[in-house]
Amino acid sequence: MLQQTRVEQGRDYWQRFLRRFPSVEALAAASEDEVLRLWQGLGYYSRARNLHAAARQVVALGHFPDTVEGLRALPGVGDYTAAAVASMAFGVPAAAVDGNVYRVLSRHYGISTAINTTEGHRLFAALAAELLPPRQAGTFNQALMDFGATLCTPRTPRCTECPVAETCVALREGRVEELPVKLVRHTTQVRRIKYIFIRCSGYVAIHRRADDDIWRGLWEPYVAEDDGKKTAETAASGTSDPVSGLLSSSVLLAHDVRHVLTHRVILADLYLADTAERPSLPSDYLWVPESSLDDYAKSRLVERLLALVPKV
Numbered sequence: 001m002l003q004q005t006r007v008e009q010g011r012d013y014w015q016r017f018l019r020r021f022p023s024v025e026a027l028a029a030a031s032e033d034e035v036l037r038l039w040q041g042l043g044y045y046s047r048a049r050n051l052h053a054a055a056r057q058v059v060a061l062g063h064f065p066d067t068v069e070g071l072r073a074l075p076g077v078g079d080y081t082a083a084a085v086a087s088m089a090f091g092v093p094a095a096a097v098d099g100n101v102y103r104v105l106s107r108h109y110g111i112s113t114a115i116n117t118t119e120g121h122r123l124f125a126a127l128a129a130e131l132l133p134p135r136q137a138g139t140f141n142q143a144l145m146d147f148g149a150t151l152c153t154p155r156t157p158r159c160t161e162c163p164v165a166e167t168c169v170a171l172r173e174g175r176v177e178e179l180p181v182k183l184v185r186h187t188t189q190v191r192r193i194k195y196i197f198i199r200c201s202g203y204v205a206i207h208r209r210a211d212d213d214i215w216r217g218l219w220e221p222y223v224a225e226d227d228g229k230k231t232a233e234t235a236a237s238g239t240s241d242p243v244s245g246l247l248s249s250s251v252l253l254a255h256d257v258r259h260v261l262t263h264r265v266i267l268a269d270l271y272l273a274d275t276a277e278r279p280s281l282p283s284d285y286l287w288v289p290e291s292s293l294d295d296y297a298k299s300r301l302v303e304r305l306l307a308l309v310p311k312v
């Protein structure tokens with residue numbers, strides 16, 4: 001929950017989540033819709049889906065996995081989380097390498113291999129494993145992370161107070177500022193989406209996003225155009241708007257609303273169509289009372305857009 005989220009904001013989510021799901025069994029028994037609704041606003045919804053799927057896997061297994069391999073097999077658990085949980089909770093001798101550890105090791109040993117490359121991952125994982133005291137793996141992992149978070153910080157590390165300054169290669173060679181090295185990747189893409197809020201006698205058309213795209217399982221208003229993904233209807237008809245003419249007769253409420261995701265920027269337009277009759281929409285759209293929209297989990301972008309729709 002705290003990834004990309006401030007503690008003050010995350011705390012409320014955590015408490016609400018724990019009140020509703022006090023045990024793994026309670027989480028496993030919930031519907032995905034309910035889990036997403038409680039997560040709404042935190043972003044990165046795949047984490048909520050993974051947490052839910054992991055709870056179901058743990059319940060099916062009958063116990064919480066206590067090995068790196070067992071933990072790694074849970075949805076959403078990668079090398080770092082598996083090693084951190086295994087070492088801290090179960091005393092397994094596994095090195096957990098997070099951003100702090102990359103920074104400390106690269107500075108102390110003067111390593112300029114980029115930390116976000118396969119070669120870098122291998123090299124730092126091997127070094128951390130070599131340094132790990134097998135009987136105190138959890139303590140070592142936590143100490144290294146804390147050291148990176150409090151002393152060997154990204155900016156202005158406190159080298160004068162550092163207990164390992166004497167053996168620090170980066171300090172000796174004046175390279176503290178330039179380490180760790182990270183390759184800059186320019187992969188940001190722009191995706192444009194045009195939504196139409198179609199309203200008819202107090203009802204609104206919404207649909208659930210498909211499995212193979214961003215915001216999987218979340219709800220949104222009618223998508224007239226999406227240059228990142230053509231709908232089946234669009235591809236079949238060859239037009240940009242499956243419901244012919246709807247876009248041109250709608251009122252533009254917001255243009256180029258910007259939403260930043262990890263590797264792309266979404267620019268969204270929102271239109272409003274107040275119609276006397278329900279237009280025929282693709283089969284995955286539902287008509288729901290406008291007053292019940294809060295019951296459906298939505299992306300943060302869609303939340304922001306819906307706040308712009310004038311109430312009737």
Ligand code: SF4
Nearest residue numbers: 152157159162165168
């Ligand atoms: S001397 Fe400075 S750069 Fe080197 S490990 Fe200590 S805090 Fe980090």
